Amino acid sequence: MSAFKAIVIDKSDAGQNVGIREFDEADLMGGDVTIRVSHSTLNYKDGLALTGKAPVVRRFPMIPGVDFAGIVEASSNPEFKPGDAVVLNGWGLGETHLGAYAEKARVKGDWLIPLPQGLTAQQAMAVGTAGYTAMLCLMALERHGLRPDRGPAIVTGAVGGVGSVAVALLAQAGWHVIASTGRPEEADYLKGLGAAEILDRAELASPGRPLGKERWAAGVDTVGSTTLANVLSMTKYGGAIAACGLAGGMDLPTTVAPFILRNVALLGVDSVMAPKTLRLEAWNRIARELDHDKLAAMTSTIPLDGVLEAGREIVAGRIKGRVVVEIG
Numbered sequence: 001m002s003a004f005k006a007i008v009i010d011k012s013d014a015g016q017n018v019g020i021r022e023f024d025e026a027d028l029m030g031g032d033v034t035i036r037v038s039h040s041t042l043n044y045k046d047g048l049a050l051t052g053k054a055p056v057v058r059r060f061p062m063i064p065g066v067d068f069a070g071i072v073e074a075s076s077n078p079e080f081k082p083g084d085a086v087v088l089n090g091w092g093l094g095e096t097h098l099g100a101y102a103e104k105a106r107v108k109g110d111w112l113i114p115l116p117q118g119l120t121a122q123q124a125m126a127v128g129t130a131g132y133t134a135m136l137c138l139m140a141l142e143r144h145g146l147r148p149d150r151g152p153a154i155v156t157g158a159v160g161g162v163g164s165v166a167v168a169l170l171a172q173a174g175w176h177v178i179a180s181t182g183r184p185e186e187a188d189y190l191k192g193l194g195a196a197e198i199l200d201r202a203e204l205a206s207p208g209r210p211l212g213k214e215r216w217a218a219g220v221d222t223v224g225s226t227t228l229a230n231v232l233s234m235t236k237y238g239g240a241i242a243a244c245g246l247a248g249g250m251d252l253p254t255t256v257a258p259f260i261l262r263n264v265a266l267l268g269v270d271s272v273m274a275p276k277t278l279r280l281e282a283w284n285r286i287a288r289e290l291d292h293d294k295l296a297a298m299t300s301t302i303p304l305d306g307v308l309e310a311g312r313e314i315v316a317g318r319i320k321g322r323v324v325v326e327i328g
């Protein structure tokens with residue numbers, strides 16, 4: 001049986017240990033498509049899995065990594081044949097199913113989508129789960145009927161992965177983007193992505209009034225907790241916030257005031273179990289709408305053995321934009 005390089009998380013009574021190992025192909029889990037992985041990426045959830053900071057991993061040993069791009073090596077699924085370029089994100093990859101930080105993966109063909117036309121494998125992983133989630137947020141706001149003429153859009157955690165792509169996508173769609181960040185030194189970076197204004201995240205970090213001054217009509221929130229509560233309290237009448245993250249905490253200390261007095265909507269966004277039609281629409285829109293120069297400006301690249309260190313950095317809130325993991 002052939003072996004390949006993988007990052008493996010094991011658990012013992014002493015705790016979790018993570019390292020690069022040779023992994024036997026025979027030990028891959030069930031699936032009808034085997035892929036030679038060329039690129040993966042680093043998302044906040046990967047950082048939580050690698051550091052063990054939250055119970056993301058549901059079986060051990062686990063190969064972490066929630067998304068990959070690669071080439072089909074073998075397939076008994078009629079939709080895919082050897083040589084096809086594919087992308088996978090979510091569906092429990094790196095959580096319940098052996099994941100992306102490896103030279104090979106075996107998965108259900110139903111989870112795969114073809115590499116979107118107009119994107120290379122490297123670009124698809126520069127987008128990654130984070131960027132695709134940013135697009136799901138924009139789509140949720142649009143489904144709610146919101147358009148740029150209704151007022152500004154706020155993005156929290158703006159220098160992070162979801163945030164950076166959200167800033168670029170909203171600006172490209174014509175929104176006046178207010179980028180909230182704890183890193184004011186990255187103002188030029190955010191303006192380069194299309195932000196019109198920078199807001200110090202400290203302004204949203206302390207408990208505020210149930211209703212504040214109406215400042216934005218829409219928003220993409222990656223932070224949760226008090227930040228999201230404040231964002232809701234300052235949303236204009238009839239506006240909506242797409243909530244996808246918890247980088248600042250899982251709680252939501254809000255009141256019903258924004259909902260019942262200002263008709264504000266809170267739109268939940270999940271990327272992991274999103275149905276295939278929504279995924280295809282999101283990825284195709286990204287391929288069409290996300291400026292490739294902006295994507296390149298927000299992306300850095302690391303090798304597989306750089307993932308452990310990068311995982312610690314992302315949970316510490318020190319990663320800027322998107323990180324591609326080059327594998328094969």
Ligand code: NDP
Nearest residue numbers: 044157158159160161162181182245246247248270271317
């Ligand atoms: P990143 O770490 O790249 O970005 C998170 C950003 O949040 C940081 O860069 C920082 O932005 C800000 N931040 C971090 N800690 C705090 C804090 N304590 N208080 C306030 N702001 C903080 O992560 P990702 O972009 O990959 O993911 C962002 C969030 O979205 C995560 O919670 C992740 O789990 C979630 N997510 C959810 C998905 C879903 O399906 N719902 C899919 C993908 C991601 P700055 O420095 O600009 O202040």
